[in-house]
Amino acid sequence: MADGPLVSVRDVVKSFRTPDGTQFRAVDGVTLDIQRGAAFGLVGESGSGKSTLSRCILRLTESDEGSICFDGQDMGTLSGRQLRRLRSRIQVVFQDPHGSLNRRKPVAEIIAAPLAAHHAGSRGQRAQRVAELLDLVQLPAAMTGRRPSELSGGQAQRVAIARALALSPDFVVLDEAVSALDVSIRAQILNLLRDLQARLGLTYLFISHDLGVVRYLCEEIGVMQRGRLVEVAARDELFSAPKHPYTQVLLDAVPVVNPRRRSALTTPEDAK
Amino acid sequence: MTAVSPPAPLLDVRDLEVSVGDTPVVRSVSFQLAPGERLGIVGESGSGKTLTALSVIGLHRAPVRVSGGQVLLSGTDLLTMRRREIDKVRGARISMIYQDPSTSLDPLITIGAQIAEAIRLHEPVSRAQARNRAAELLGDVGVPTPRERLGAYPHEFSGGMRQRVMIAIALACQPEVLLCDEPTTALDVTTQARVLDLLDRLCREHGVASVLITHDLAVASGFCDKIAVMYAGQMVEQAAAADFFERPAHPYSAALLSASVDLAADISQPLPTIAGQPPVAGSLPAGCAFRSRCPYADEACATGEIELRSVGGPGSGGTQARCIRPFTASTNRGQHAARLTQGVIDG
Numbered sequence: 001m002a003d004g005p006l007v008s009v010r011d012v013v014k015s016f017r018t019p020d021g022t023q024f025r026a027v028d029g030v031t032l033d034i035q036r037g038a039a040f041g042l043v044g045e046s047g048s049g050k051s052t053l054s055r056c057i058l059r060l061t062e063s064d065e066g067s068i069c070f071d072g073q074d075m076g077t078l079s080g081r082q083l084r085r086l087r088s089r090i091q092v093v094f095q096d097p098h099g100s101l102n103r104r105k106p107v108a109e110i111i112a113a114p115l116a117a118h119h120a121g122s123r124g125q126r127a128q129r130v131a132e133l134l135d136l137v138q139l140p141a142a143m144t145g146r147r148p149s150e151l152s153g154g155q156a157q158r159v160a161i162a163r164a165l166a167l168s169p170d171f172v173v174l175d176e177a178v179s180a181l182d183v184s185i186r187a188q189i190l191n192l193l194r195d196l197q198a199r200l201g202l203t204y205l206f207i208s209h210d211l212g213v214v215r216y217l218c219e220e221i222g223v224m225q226r227g228r229l230v231e232v233a234a235r236d237e238l239f240s241a242p243k244h245p246y247t248q249v250l251l252d253a254v255p256v257v258n259p260r261r262r263s264a265l266t267t268p269e270d271a272k
Numbered sequence: 273m274t275a276v277s278p279p280a281p282l283l284d285v286r287d288l289e290v291s292v293g294d295t296p297v298v299r300s301v302s303f304q305l306a307p308g309e310r311l312g313i314v315g316e317s318g319s320g321k322t323l324t325a326l327s328v329i330g331l332h333r334a335p336v337r338v339s340g341g342q343v344l345l346s347g348t349d350l351l352t353m354r355r356r357e358i359d360k361v362r363g364a365r366i367s368m369i370y371q372d373p374s375t376s377l378d379p380l381i382t383i384g385a386q387i388a389e390a391i392r393l394h395e396p397v398s399r400a401q402a403r404n405r406a407a408e409l410l411g412d413v414g415v416p417t418p419r420e421r422l423g424a425y426p427h428e429f430s431g432g433m434r435q436r437v438m439i440a441i442a443l444a445c446q447p448e449v450l451l452c453d454e455p456t457t458a459l460d461v462t463t464q465a466r467v468l469d470l471l472d473r474l475c476r477e478h479g480v481a482s483v484l485i486t487h488d489l490a491v492a493s494g495f496c497d498k499i500a501v502m503y504a505g506q507m508v509e510q511a512a513a514a515d516f517f518e519r520p521a522h523p524y525s526a527a528l529l530s531a532s533v534d535l536a537a538d539i540s541q542p543l544p545t546i547a548g549q550p551p552v553a554g555s556l557p558a559g560c561a562f563r564s565r566c567p568y569a570d571e572a573c574a575t576g577e578i579e580l581r582s583v584g585g586p587g588s589g590g591t592q593a594r595c596i597r598p599f600t601a602s603t604n605r606g607q608h609a610a611r612l613t614q615g616v617i618d619g
Contacts, residue, residue: 045462045463046431046460153317154549182316182317182487183316183487183489183528183531183532184545185316186531187533187544187545187546190533191542191543191545195542209460210461210533211461211535212535212537215537215539216537250461251535253461253464253465254461254490254534254535255468255493255494255534257489257529257534257536258493258517258529258536
């Protein structure tokens with residue numbers, strides 16, 4: 001593996017044409033680096049360009065200008081075959097777990113789909129890998145025959161995570177991956193994501209409108225506003241001393257449950 | 273001191289039961305609301321929050337039906353009213369706003385006409401008067417240049433502005449009670465803050481009592497005087513907001529609070545979670561509905577109907593919990609997070 005950041009985004013621009021014919025710059029000259037093994041959080045309000053940027057990084061959409069390098073390779077210059085090989089190392093988990101799973105297929109087939117697409121292993125090896133993956137996301141082996149409609153939101157999101165991990169990727173884009181989940185389930189999935197990152201050495205791009213969740217998972221955070229990255233800072237810095245006025249506005253708007261209660265409940269010495 | 277009897281509540285919901293077919297999905301829900309008071313109903317999806325609100329205002333649709341209880345508005349039971357009577361009450365004395373303003377506004381009718389319609393349904397005013405009132409209301413909810421915006425269609429407004437329009441419609445006839453079902457869930461965080469500020473100001477200025485339904489404890493924390501927690505179709509705790517956030521009495525409430533990730537959360541440890549899943553309506557266990565997930569449950573929790581009862585003890589205020597051994601002011605709360613993180617994860 002080469003040194004340097006795993007993902008390098010340089011001056012990326014992506015425009016869309018609006019119905020009245022004007023150009024709208026959804027991503028307007030963004031530059032950022034995501035270090036190996038790090039969880040990079042991208043926050044911003046709807047329309048700020050965070051999902052468009054992630055789609056450019058995933059190459060689900062072509063950027064108009066700039067370059068995106070993955071592990072030292074400029075993805076824009078790769079041949080179809082090279083890009084395909086690279087793609088197995090980049091995976092994504094979306095917001096709506098039920099919407100992103102094929103509802104006609106059983107769980108085992110859903111999780112094995114990337115393996116089949118990349119012709120990885122024999123049928124028996126794939127079944128073995130599915131069992132490992134279920135274990136990794138803490139789902140019982142009995143889930144293999146279930147269909148998505150028989151899963152709760154949390155279970156479905158665990159299946160989506162298992163599928164994303166099937167090809168042992170280096171980099172996982174989590175696009176609002178916990179936003180649709182209930183409070184208690186969200187906490188479970190956040191714990192799982194943190195645990196997987198540590199165990200597998202994964203690099204995350206975690207996109208969310210929820211600053212509390214980003215604070216929990218990400219060491220480095222970028223703030224987007226109207227297509228621009230207005231601030232990038234380490235977690236502690238961003239939350240204690242935000243530099244950009246827009247970051248301050250965002251932080252001020254976040255409601256807090258009850259700071260006093262919080263410290264009373266989770267005192268570090270008896271939390272485990 | 274002479275004992276003063278408390279004023280009759282404005283809204284008094286008693287033992288409300290809502291069923292889908294023959295399966296009760298909301299059971300023995302009771303709460304009171306004094307004029308100007310704010311109740312937050314919190315809980316996770318499927319806990320019965322929205323069905324409770326829809327039944328209170330009579331907007332539930334088959335196969336959902338109200339199978340028991342009373343909804344008294346100034347002493348009159350809305351549940352026994354005829355259709356035409358309740359149509360006069362709804363919108364005029366009690367109204368509701370929803371999560372998604374884009375689906376509750378008619379895309380083919382101008383904003384001004386939709387607000388004016390709400391006014392003219394209940395008040396004998398001319399079109400011109402209704403239009404003037406509509407402009408005033410739009411201005412009140414913070415829509416800039418309201419008179420010019422009357423002719424705009426919903427799609428010409430942003431999500432936050434559409435929710436302001438919904439608030440204008442809901443408050444058009446100066447109701448006494450406003451039900452808000454996840455009013456800011458679809459909005460961005462800065463827009464959410466502005467809409468909550470607006471609701472806060474309008475409810476205060478007009479003395480409107482409100483019920484805020486939300487899954488977000490932080491939102492309820494900033495807005496409400498009282499909190500009710502719903503779990504599996506029942507209210508498992510009711511308390512003054514200050515007491516609730518300081519000393520939740522029901523183990524489920526405590527678990528929900530500690531699983532919330534806000535900017536003050538302890539991020540050095542795994543988040544406390546709740547093992548297992550809520551029971552499915554129709555196959556509720558005997559005894560406490562939360563017991564299979566509760567780290568404190570034992571055999572005593574498995575039998576009989578567990579009532580909502582006063583927690584008692586010093587410092588507990590008027591807190592009520594549906595639990596035979598609720599946490600009290602003297603409970604060592606430091607230990608709860610540890611108890612909660614244990615157990616099988618089955619999300």
